[in-house]
Amino acid sequence: MSGGSTPIRLLLADDQALVRGALAALLSLEEDLTVVAEVGRGDEVVPEARRSAPDVALLDVEMPGLDGIAATAALRAALPTCRVLVVTTFGRPGYLRRAMEAGASGFVVKDTPARQLADAVRRVHAGLRVVDPTLAAETLAAGVSPLTERETEVLRTARGGGSAADLARALHLSEGTVRNHLSAAIGKTGARNRADAIRVAEQNGWLLGE
Amino acid sequence: MSGGSTPIRLLLADDQALVRGALAALLSLEEDLTVVAEVGRGDEVVPEARRSAPDVALLDVEMPGLDGIAATAALRAALPTCRVLVVTTFGRPGYLRRAMEAGASGFVVKDTPARQLADAVRRVHAGLRVVDPTLAAETLAAGVSPLTERETEVLRTARGGGSAADLARALHLSEGTVRNHLSAAIGKTGARNRADAIRVAEQNGWLLGE
DNA sequence: CTCCGACCGTGACATTTGTCAGGGGGCCGT
DNA sequence: ACGGCCCCCTGACAAATGTCACGGTCGGAG
Numbered sequence A, B: 001m002s003g004g005s006t007p008i009r010l011l012l013a014d015d016q017a018l019v020r021g022a023l024a025a026l027l028s029l030e031e032d033l034t035v036v037a038e039v040g041r042g043d044e045v046v047p048e049a050r051r052s053a054p055d056v057a058l059l060d061v062e063m064p065g066l067d068g069i070a071a072t073a074a075l076r077a078a079l080p081t082c083r084v085l086v087v088t089t090f091g092r093p094g095y096l097r098r099a100m101e102a103g104a105s106g107f108v109v110k111d112t113p114a115r116q117l118a119d120a121v122r123r124v125h126a127g128l129r130v131v132d133p134t135l136a137a138e139t140l141a142a143g144v145s146p147l148t149e150r151e152t153e154v155l156r157t158a159r160g161g162g163s164a165a166d167l168a169r170a171l172h173l174s175e176g177t178v179r180n181h182l183s184a185a186i187g188k189t190g191a192r193n194r195a196d197a198i199r200v201a202e203q204n205g206w207l208l209g210e
Numbered sequence C: 001c002t003c004c005g006a007c008c009g010t011g012a013c014a015t016t017t018g019t020c021a022g023g024g025g026g027c028c029g030t
Numbered sequence D: 001a002c003g004g005c006c007c008c009c010t011g012a013c014a015a016a017t018g019t020c021a022c023g024g025t026c027g028g029a030g
Helices: A017-028 A042-052 A068-078 A093-101 A115-125 A133-142 A149-158 A164-171 A175-189 A194-203 B017-028 B042-052 B068-078 B093-101 B115-125 B133-142 B149-158 B164-171 B175-189 B194-203
Strands: A008-013 A033-039 A056-059 A083-088 A106-109 B008-013 B033-039 B056-059 B083-088 B106-109
Touching: A008 A017, A008 A042, A008 A115, A017 A033, A017 A115, A017 B017, A017 B115, A033 A042, A042 A056, A042 A068, A056 A068, A056 A115, A068 A083, A068 A093, A083 A093, A083 A115, A093 A106, A093 A133, A106 A115, A115 B017, A149 A164, A149 A175, A149 A194, A164 A175, A175 A194, A194 B194, B008 B017, B008 B042, B008 B115, B017 B033, B017 B115, B033 B042, B042 B056, B042 B068, B056 B068, B056 B115, B068 B083, B068 B093, B083 B093, B083 B115, B093 B106, B093 B133, B106 B115, B149 B164, B149 B175, B149 B194, B164 B175, B175 B194
Parallel strands: A008 A033, A008 A056, A056 A083, A083 A106, B008 B033, B008 B056, B056 B083, B083 B106
Antiparallel strands: none
């Protein structure tokens, strides 16, 4: 599979240094792949990519500074020729959708066999799309987030824990409004609690964006 | 650093196949280390260890079947000569304490530089203890869990989300008693919510074993 | 033995939460 | 211009939640 041509240049972004290094070791075993950059924060992706000009970027979703989805969008805008393969811990249905919308070429969860990663990289580099079929089905089933923008924002803020009055202060809203938004979110998620609604929304990846 | 003697035999346990394989690749780069077994579940650690007789086991904490702490205890009981190095995502203060009590020789979080992992393995194999000094300080500061056994159980059950009545049914308690335990837990954790108390207790690693 | 603390329960209370029915205002597509 | 959707607010209500004071049991430490 490894032609004699120049190897594929890779950028790795993951907040956990250990798995970042381990992935680098894993991918460096392949003759046709070479890791040219590693970063631990989402907001370092674009600057580092400018410097090292990778062919493919492997981005984690959970990262400080800038999440992997936003980093994907930024990277696609800055270096359109660089393909993005999102590698994440959680197979949240919404993550896949958002990643694809942001311009990612592939989406792989971290419990896929290690063997398949290099192939995924090659496919992405060749211009193909790589998606976990199981996850794709879930994504179709889960559909788009039913939550309105405000509801999402309230729910995201409520994640930190705090009374409705606290949320109202933080969001410059009336307390009753906050409770209304929460009630709507609870209804739409099928939950029976505020906490439950947060769980559901988080599992589906509906709490990302800015 | 690599003597000519027989290499150190390693067992890897992590639920994410990708990082498991990546860690294997990383550690296999060292001449004096060899990965002899990989498992993805906590309850497969002891059977696989019996078969492959590793010198050191690298265990993740978050695993299906049996968490890494319990797996540590089981492994120490079954094969006392095999050392355990716990490698985990979260630096929960309570995790370190519990791991050490269970008989682990080392504790490493996943955002330590990849370079240090092999050394940690060697130190553990040599009979030394390996602990992140920052985390050790936090553990001392956080102290033991202030929660009583029942309070912990109630809080752990409440994690799944559900009304006080639900918890009462699940635990065969009165609803008032459940609310009392929760109230006590809220007070001890310094939280102002049930959900908040769960967050705090979880962050400190007070909601583990049975 | 006695005391203390963990545990279980009761009942009552104030607060918070979730729900519902309203009433505005703004924006967009028809 | 109209309906429809989202947003914001109000007020009121039932339910759930958190708190408190109180009694009782049981086991272990002094």
